[in-house]
Amino acid sequence: MTEKIESLEDIIKDEPAFRRQQIYLAWFDKNIHSFEEITTLSKDLRAKLKNIPWMTVKERVLQQSKIDGTRKALLEFADGRVVESVLMPRVSKKMIPGDKPRYTICVSSQVGCPMACTFCATGKLGFSRNLTYREIIDQMRYWQELLWKTEEGKVDNIVFMGQGEPLLNYNNVKLALNILIKGAEIGPRKITVSTVGLAETMNKMVDDKHWPPVRFALSLHSAINENRTSIMPSNRADFLDFLVDWSKRYHLAFPSRTHFIGIEYIMLGGVNDSPKNLDALIKLVQKMGSVKVNLIPYNPGSKKDFFGATPIETIKHWQEKMNQKNIICTVRRSQGLDIAAACGQLANLDKQND
Numbered sequence: 001m002t003e004k005i006e007s008l009e010d011i012i013k014d015e016p017a018f019r020r021q022q023i024y025l026a027w028f029d030k031n032i033h034s035f036e037e038i039t040t041l042s043k044d045l046r047a048k049l050k051n052i053p054w055m056t057v058k059e060r061v062l063q064q065s066k067i068d069g070t071r072k073a074l075l076e077f078a079d080g081r082v083v084e085s086v087l088m089p090r091v092s093k094k095m096i097p098g099d100k101p102r103y104t105i106c107v108s109s110q111v112g113c114p115m116a117c118t119f120c121a122t123g124k125l126g127f128s129r130n131l132t133y134r135e136i137i138d139q140m141r142y143w144q145e146l147l148w149k150t151e152e153g154k155v156d157n158i159v160f161m162g163q164g165e166p167l168l169n170y171n172n173v174k175l176a177l178n179i180l181i182k183g184a185e186i187g188p189r190k191i192t193v194s195t196v197g198l199a200e201t202m203n204k205m206v207d208d209k210h211w212p213p214v215r216f217a218l219s220l221h222s223a224i225n226e227n228r229t230s231i232m233p234s235n236r237a238d239f240l241d242f243l244v245d246w247s248k249r250y251h252l253a254f255p256s257r258t259h260f261i262g263i264e265y266i267m268l269g270g271v272n273d274s275p276k277n278l279d280a281l282i283k284l285v286q287k288m289g290s291v292k293v294n295l296i297p298y299n300p301g302s303k304k305d306f307f308g309a310t311p312i313e314t315i316k317h318w319q320e321k322m323n324q325k326n327i328i329c330t331v332r333r334s335q336g337l338d339i340a341a342a343c344g345q346l347a348n349l350d351k352q353n354d
Ligand code: SAH
Pocket: 119, 120, 121, 160, 161, 162, 163, 164, 165, 166, 194, 195, 196, 218, 219, 264, 265, 266, 296, 297, 298, 299, 300, 301, 343, 344, 345
């Protein structure tokens, strides 16, 4: 009879909280490369952890954009499944020669995605499974290690905007967030969780005392309900009314004045970019309290794609109109377009040529 292989969770389930913390801290320590090297743990515990893999992701392919230096990795897990994860350098005007860039990483929370948004390449893959909390944080550890090796700088911003719908994997995402905040010492304001908008889970989140005060972003893409349903099949008939009501509760739960609700809006030519759409968006966000609108130029997916991009003049016009109404509005700069690493293009390298 073969012996059951114990998982990390089996081994540490009865350990006190501080022991777990020691492990979480060690995962982000540049000088520790195995459980055996965590000298704060007892010898006995270290022996038990001997066969547990130190990393749950393995690099299968790594690509780099020639335009802006964005890197995209295809990462493989123990079961052979893969996700994509992205590293984006942030160049700031304040940088002086010799300064190392800061990096934002875009992490995945599921293998594939069941939400089937019509404009998103990941949606076309369908859903395979949720990632474990380790598979989520190990994307960060993978990028950090790469930057350590090349002495290029550090990751200081994390967006959950890779493959998958984070709120469908609530418990793993929550644990990963808490470990990242404590272990990697990334402030909660430097982490953004982006969602398609799942009402029940959004309710659960605002009531959850253990959900950390990370930034929240909603993929809105239309403030006209039928229009939203036509591009996002997961939309509910009463979603926009719910959103207004929910926003009030969100602001009560996270009262800091700098805690905006992020609104993401992909501009799809002839689909959601009419003057009527703009009016509806302005009316909606004015009811939502403190928000920050981020207009996203559409990034084409596969060759079979049927959406077109909105002209940049229209996007600028929307931005001006919103600024005139005192609504903070930015336009997202797409990074990594030449290696299909931009928003909505994450479709796993081996499937891209289908
Ligand atoms: N499921 C989550 C997180 C992944 S998507 C969500 O929907 O928010 C991350 C962001 O990329 C979202 O705002 C998403 O709507 C946007 N996106 C998807 N496809 C895109 C495309 N083709 N061009 C530009 N942005 C896209």
